[in-house]
Amino acid sequence: MRLADLPTPCLVLERGILQRNLDAMARAVARHGVTLRPHMKTAKSMDVARLALANPLGPSQGITVSTLAEAEYFFGHGITDILYAVGITPQKLEQVTQLNAAGAVITVLTDDADMAGLIAEHAHPPRALVEVDCGEHRGGVQPEDPALLDLAMRLGRSFAGVLTHAGQSYLGRSVADMQAMARGECAAAVDAATRLRAAGLDCPIVSMGSSPTALYAEALDGITELRAGVYMLGDLFQAEIGTHALDDIAVTVLTSVIGRRPAEGRVLVDAGGLALSKDRSTEAAPHDWAYGRVLDIGGQPSLGHTLVRRAYQEHGVVELDPALPAPDLPIGAKLRIAPNHVCMTAAAHDRYFVVDGTDTVTAIWPRINGW
Amino acid sequence: MRLADLPTPCLVLERGILQRNLDAMARAVARHGVTLRPHMKTAKSMDVARLALANPLGPSQGITVSTLAEAEYFFGHGITDILYAVGITPQKLEQVTQLNAAGAVITVLTDDADMAGLIAEHAHPPRALVEVDCGEHRGGVQPEDPALLDLAMRLGRSFAGVLTHAGQSYLGRSVADMQAMARGECAAAVDAATRLRAAGLDCPIVSMGSSPTALYAEALDGITELRAGVYMLGDLFQAEIGTHALDDIAVTVLTSVIGRRPAEGRVLVDAGGLALSKDRSTEAAPHDWAYGRVLDIGGQPSLGHTLVRRAYQEHGVVELDPALPAPDLPIGAKLRIAPNHVCMTAAAHDRYFVVDGTDTVTAIWPRINGW
Numbered sequence: 049m050r051l052a053d054l055p056t057p058c059l060v061l062e063r064g065i066l067q068r069n070l071d072a073m074a075r076a077v078a079r080h081g082v083t084l085r086p087h088m089k090t091a092k093s094m095d096v097a098r099l100a101l102a103n104p105l106g107p108s109q110g111i112t113v114s115t116l117a118e119a120e121y122f123f124g125h126g127i128t129d130i131l132y133a134v135g136i137t138p139q140k141l142e143q144v145t146q147l148n149a150a151g152a153v154i155t156v157l158t159d160d161a162d163m164a165g166l167i168a169e170h171a172h173p174p175r176a177l178v179e180v181d182c183g184e185h186r187g188g189v190q191p192e193d194p195a196l197l198d199l200a201m202r203l204g205r206s207f208a209g210v211l212t213h214a215g216q217s218y219l220g221r222s223v224a225d226m227q228a229m230a231r232g233e234c235a236a237a238v239d240a241a242t243r244l245r246a247a248g249l250d251c252p253i254v255s256m257g258s259s260p261t262a263l264y265a266e267a268l269d270g271i272t273e274l275r276a277g278v279y280m281l282g283d284l285f286q287a288e289i290g291t292h293a294l295d296d297i298a299v300t301v302l303t304s305v306i307g308r309r310p311a312e313g314r315v316l317v318d319a320g321g322l323a324l325s326k327d328r329s330t331e332a333a334p335h336d337w338a339y340g341r342v343l344d345i346g347g348q349p350s351l352g353h354t355l356v357r358r359a360y361q362e363h364g365v366v367e368l369d370p371a372l373p374a375p376d377l378p379i380g381a382k383l384r385i386a387p388n389h390v391c392m393t394a395a396a397h398d399r400y401f402v403v404d405g406t407d408t409v410t411a412i413w414p415r416i417n418g419w
Numbered sequence: 420m421r422l423a424d425l426p427t428p429c430l431v432l433e434r435g436i437l438q439r440n441l442d443a444m445a446r447a448v449a450r451h452g453v454t455l456r457p458h459m460k461t462a463k464s465m466d467v468a469r470l471a472l473a474n475p476l477g478p479s480q481g482i483t484v485s486t487l488a489e490a491e492y493f494f495g496h497g498i499t500d501i502l503y504a505v506g507i508t509p510q511k512l513e514q515v516t517q518l519n520a521a522g523a524v525i526t527v528l529t530d531d532a533d534m535a536g537l538i539a540e541h542a543h544p545p546r547a548l549v550e551v552d553c554g555e556h557r558g559g560v561q562p563e564d565p566a567l568l569d570l571a572m573r574l575g576r577s578f579a580g581v582l583t584h585a586g587q588s589y590l591g592r593s594v595a596d597m598q599a600m601a602r603g604e605c606a607a608a609v610d611a612a613t614r615l616r617a618a619g620l621d622c623p624i625v626s627m628g629s630s631p632t633a634l635y636a637e638a639l640d641g642i643t644e645l646r647a648g649v650y651m652l653g654d655l656f657q658a659e660i661g662t663h664a665l666d667d668i669a670v671t672v673l674t675s676v677i678g679r680r681p682a683e684g685r686v687l688v689d690a691g692g693l694a695l696s697k698d699r700s701t702e703a704a705p706h707d708w709a710y711g712r713v714l715d716i717g718g719q720p721s722l723g724h725t726l727v728r729r730a731y732q733e734h735g736v737v738e739l740d741p742a743l744p745a746p747d748l749p750i751g752a753k754l755r756i757a758p759n760h761v762c763m764t765a766a767a768h769d770r771y772f773v774v775d776g777t778d779t780v781t782a783i784w785p786r787i788n789g790w
Contacts, residue, residue: 053510055511055790056510057790089733115733116426134733135687135750136677137676137689137751138750139424139675143426158750159678186687186729186734187678304508307531308531318506318508322762323790325696325697326697326698328697361763362460362485363505363557363558378533379506379534380534392697396789397789417767418769419427419429419694
């Protein structure tokens with residue numbers, strides 16, 4: 049099967065780029081002697097998880113997930129050590145304990161005193177981390193807040209450590225920014241662990257993570273594990289903030305030309321808001337890629353600065369680079385679109401068509417979507 | 420099963436509101452004596468299609484779809500008369516003709532001379548419509564463009580009529596705006612048909628449609644069928660532009676509270692950018708609903724002006740109405756979120772949990788997503 053034969057729109061995964069991204073993260077993590085706990089919320093694929101875990105510089109055992117559907121899927125494929133890194137609820141605690149009863153070892157997360165009590169009182173309590181806010185101000189307690197100790201105490205024997213997520217690293221725009229964010233995240237996590245230990249609690253897990261801080265941290269003393277996910281596949285936003293280069297984007301949407309307006313310098317393609325997502329994160333980036341960067345079927349930027357300017361449900365309006373001669377794009381011609389935010393784009397698709405630098409599809413890897 | 424027991428996030432469909440919306444469209448269409456060809460791109464459900472086709476004022480036979488996955492699904496459930504209303508490509512023409520060989524009667528769409536030739540030359544050519552641009556400037560030829568006649572001639576015996584889509588009606592903000600858009604769309608479609616007939620061609624189908632123009636058209640002389648889809652379910656954007664009222668939104672996302680920040684007047688919920696979509700269409704509407712309007716578990720606006728202010732992959736940041744006393748929302752409490760753009764939001768979910776004004780789930784209706 050060749051790319052030109054695939055039904056469109058669909059997801060194409062370049063295996064060589066994926067491996068390069070995995071290797072870059074493996075080197076970054078190995079510098080610090082910490083464990084990588086890959087976050088599977090981006091790739092949502094067992095085939096990718098196998099590669100992400102098989103780090104030759106220090107294999108990982110456990111993964112991070114963002115939904116219980118992911119937890120169930122990866123457990124069903126043999127991964128037992130799973131961190132569910134979204135605040136747990138009473139109902140989801142029941143789902144987790146059922147999976148744990150079947151052999152999984154799912155660790156949960158909370159920043160809520162009542163919920164901590166419910167976890168501790170459960171007949172089969174899972175391990176739990178306390179979420180610490182390192183500056184994103186989405187969830188978590190401040191490292192200096194007395195609530196931190198209260199939460200850990202309430203969790204009792206379930207308490208296993210602390211977790212931070214530097215979502216604010218997405219506001220960084222330079223290596224110096226990312227290094228500063230990583231220092232701040234590391235300090236928040238380690239400060240929290242230090243306070244808990246000073247109070248006599250064991251705090252074996254000190255988990256931090258985001259792709260930018262994992263890649264750019266200069267020192268991680270006191271951190272036990274790093275979580276990151278988007279680094280595997282990459283996207284335009286991550287390229288804009290410097291996590292990787294533009295040609296490190298491993299996933300693109302294959303699309304077909306469905307209409308031509310040569311006088312207006314544009315074509316219509318069959319990748320619209322559903323196939324690409326309506327994510328507009330690059331709006332706030334140094335360069336705004338609209339709804340995506342258009343590449344040729346080989347994944348190369350031979351079309352210059354060609355963008356998906358508008359996205360309807362199933363139609364994308366592609367503006368061709370006016371500085372280049374009009375390309376030959378008959379109806380049915382195939383293009384590839386690098387996404388703004390790969391977590392959002394990939395979630396509309398149920399599989400990856402895997403290639404490796406050629407137009408031959410070497411594998412089809414399923415994804416687990418939904419909840 | 421009750422709403423409070425459902426895993427979150429998930430889609431809730433209020434059957435009574437759906438039926439009210441179907442009835443409103445049935446009355447609107449019946450005024451003109453035209454046929455409604457429901458567009459299933461929004462609901463993507465056979466259960467909804469059955470209700471949409473069973474219009475007591477004049478049942479419909481055929482549907483409209485936006486993907487060949489929808490075409491295959493609905494044909495598999497017994498619907499044969501299907502209009503695939505997105506520009507056809509050579510590869511998709513093969514898929515269509517295979518379904519037609521199996522008994523479907525799929526009509527295709529084009530505005531491209533080369534593609535029209537390929538359709539006509541096919542061993543088993545499907546019926547085809549020529550897309551006419553009525554002012555949206557996305558696809559289609561102008562009604563007065565000589566290319567219109569050329570396309571119809573090239574299609575030969577495949578030629579079955581013309582089609583317009585007034586996507587620009589989404590820019591309307593009043594009944595008068597919608598009436599003007601409908602007049603413009605109707606005029607473009609009928610002008611095109613008139614020109615083709617004057618040239619000696621038969622033009623049996625004159626198809627127009629968008630929910631706003633279908634609902635607000637004052638006269639549709641010369642139109643043979645109306646296409647509309649979003650009217651079935653409704654959303655905040657359609658409410659803002661006046662297609663329906665806020666309490667006509669039939670689909671909401673059920674979500675659970677996963678974090679609390681009372682000092683900041685907000686809670687975190689487990690419906691983020693994936694469960695809600697990143698659609699921000701109400702940004703351009705009279706009222707900007709951010710990432711969605713938050714209702715109580717009964718679907719009522721008892722929380723006042725409470726919004727999803729930010730949407731991460733699996734986290735939604737809910738800003739509570741500061742004018743109301745802080746509601747009692749422990750971890751696990753359930754809320755419902757009315758979406759900005761239901762076509763985008765629903766596509767992240769694989770089923771509807773159907774209720775009818777109570778908290779009892781009376782049915783589960785699957786959806787067909789993807790391509």
